[in-house]
Amino acid sequence: MINRIFFIKALVITLLMCQGSSVEAKRLMAEMSYATFYTPQGGSYLETYLGVRGKSVVFEKKANGMFQGVLQIIMVFRKDSVIKTYRKYELLSPEQADTSLTVFDFIDQQRIPLEPGTYDLELTLYDRAQPDNKYNYHIPVEIFYDRQQVVVSGIEIVDSYKPSVTAGMMTKGGYDLIPRVSNFFSQSATSLTFYTEIYNSDTVLGEKEKLVASWYLQPYESGKKLDSYSRSKVIETRQVIPIFAEFDIKNLTSGNYNLSIEIRDKNNKIVGYNSLFIQRSNPRLNDSLMADIPTSVESSFAITMSNNDTLRDWVLSLRPIATVSEKIFIDNQAKEASSVNLQRFLNFFWQQRNEIDPLGAWLSYYSEVRKVNKLFGNKFRRGFDTDRGRVYLQYGSPNTITDRPFDASNSQMTNNRGGTTGQDGGLVPYQIWHYYTIKNQRNKKFVFYNPHLAGDDYTLLHSDAQGEFYNPQWQTQLKRIQLENVDNGQNGFDGQSGRYYNDPF
Template structure:
């Protein structure tokens, strides 16, 4: 699919006499335009990598529809069209070219015009530096034109290193299996061509791909965090962002939406970071955008700075101890707070900032007795460390420790240290989890040495699910465990294997 390019328009109708431009050209023209241009055009580019194929450049185009002519077509309806030519040239040779007419929808009434003609194209290109040129001309008024030129450097990720693609911002996205030029991995992604978010545009939606985590990490899981930071000051805005734990693979997808309803006017970067289980930064990508929200102000920094720690229980914690406390709180923190904790630790925040964060965290959980809430939790952390600690990790850093702290003690733990042809595993049963009823967790010890059991399957909402989890325990290929309940797979005797029985109890 990457050897071709595609076109589609997004249909948005408004009354012609009420049309006005929401965006100023200098805010979002990603490429250079000619001084002779008299057509308004907005264009962005983003690079992705397709394993076994190579790097492809996606172009996202939006042409406001109110400037076009809409004569009648052969069916008697009103329709505008723009002649578009794009090409990538290298050493005097054209390496990729597209020339086509981008048409509006056919309209019944000329009082209505199409708000924006939106188009997306894909160009498969070898690594190198290219001269890019795009020209645009209204088919029905040839004097209305626009030319864009740019130098584009195409690169391919090092196969031995983790990398993040460009960040594609979106107007919206939805699940859709049908193949279109806007479709990726089962989702239709309608591009947002501008980087300007006015008041009322309150969602920052984006798509990115993460490459080569399997080559770098093997079977280890990794963490992808995303957040917004102020462009001028570099300050990370703790309220905006989140994280997602992922299984390693050659290409992993990050598709997210951040509410920016309360984000004040300013210049910002959206940042994506990939870290391993030791919190080592593996890859990073960013996208610059502008926000206009005049009535909104942020008071988060003021609240944090004004937090009184002098007469609180956190005052006596030294820097190393308070850092340990923050890390141990991550299993019960929500996505935003967890990301804030990791940000404080990675940035080596000062002791007072971490103390204020810790105090505020426990005040939010129990305003009447924050110390009591922390003390009870600290006892659970001690218990988790005692039972689940490994040579490399505290107990609360392990999968079993995290589940225990997040959901509480299970009603039943079935431990199987040795079965014929299988690795050690545990199955935890919960009779009742909040808002979801019963739940089961399956943990697997694949190295047989460190006591670091990994979660490989769960029925709980938001946890990892793998219907072929038994193949990990019994070292079979996915699908080979279909008749384990009958005691055989591939003609071999599997007497003594009890995972199904333990799971179904």
């Protein structure tokens, strides 16, 4: 099954006070995530988790003298433009005697039965005290279930839990689970707790057979399994197998990671897999990387290169595919590092990605570096240091590129591989890159633009890929004359640029 954390970044919007209203204008702040599950009795369903910052809600006084915030929530699920189901309800905050004191955040969880397929979830959210300021968003949802496969459900991050006394909506695997909506773990977070389920192992692998379930963390950039954050368990097959586990992450360094669930049969063949993207910030460990790198460089392929400037350029070119801790060395230490330390870092970097042939991995990557330097380099910076170069090196060549030069220019882009050229009235130059797949993600896009008309210097404006800069107002920012209302929360992606974005073919 598909599990996806989706940050509603545009939900942090300015709510303007209506004329004559005594209600103070506030910025409504919330996050939403979801996971998909299955029950033999009821079929597949979607769980949504909505977290709301209490201080961003307008609290109104009730008849009992207490204060309470009320949000109006509307969820409409469409499949092939046909409404399949919907939810419309009020989300009530905890009552407060005094809103000048601590105002608690609150969460909402919904279970929506949905048949397997791809849906468009239209979410409408607004504060009842400010009904004219509605937020509307469209979220792609995919429900996958196949009786002929071993299926791993979505992965629910758990904030807290307790043994269940009476089964309810929060109950799974004998516990009442309070979901953690965000996939971001700050320095104060000391554990990562999660819940997932395995389906159909008895019918696919046979009854009372053995399987191995593994769960582990891997840096999103390198994909290498972290041994210290890897666990496995031999389990007997059955219809539904719950996995409820926890990692101590006090010593997990800052970075982007995948929490991966892997199922292997008795022949050690992978028969089921799912993953969840998470982010960690742990500044106290940011300077520990060099201490973990072997001091000897005698066996390093980099020992043949002793020119400090060349070594530094090589190390700087690794930034597009580096982990967060590696980027800290590249950004803060590489410029002053000795040749020996640069050699150490270069060798360690590629040993982490290819233990058998680190030199071959480096040469293959460096060939791509030279390519992006030629394609995207300009008088301001080298190609690997540009946004387009970084995306190309990190994800590879896009499947399609839509290239729209400045409407007053007759020039054509020289690095347009498979895209279109032409004029787009009123817009600055922009490109839309489309990837069919990026790791475990499908149908992802990147929008680059050149707002200052500075040669071939394009900047990333928006992407819907995990961990990338998400900007629902990207179409507004393409305008040569900016629109005034940039906080209306709408993102219909219409107009000519919207058509290229929605249908890049």
